[in-house]
Amino acid sequence: MPDRRDQDAIARALALGVLDxxxxxxxxxxxARHGDGARDALGTLSARSPSAVTIDTRRGPVQVPLADVVAAKPVPPPPAPRQRQR
Incomplete structure (x- = not known):
């Protein structure tokens, strides 16, 4: 049975494959790792370099170093805005 480090390494390899x-x-x-925890960036991929990706989020662009990535996956488009109730 794989230990936690093996599972983390597999998840990281899959995430880097998704980004690639x-x-x-x-x-x-x-x-991505951030301090003692992790932080998520949700948005569109706007740039890629050998060492980082940039995700355009609702709050602006976020550069994520590939060395800090622990997971990544594609997500569907956001839902359409709701009609205002009158």
Missing amino acids: GAALGDRLVVR
Whole structure:
């Protein structure tokens, strides 16, 4: 049975594969280590370099170092805005 470190390494490898295969403009969520915890960036992939990806979120662009990535996956488009009730 794989231990926790093996599972983390597998999840990280899968996440880096998702980021490598994603096209600019794809909608993703990326989880990265941040201090003692983790932080998520949800939005569209706007840039990629050998060491980082940039995710355009509702709050602005977030640069995520690949060394800190622990998980990533594609997500569907956001739901359409609701009609206002009168």
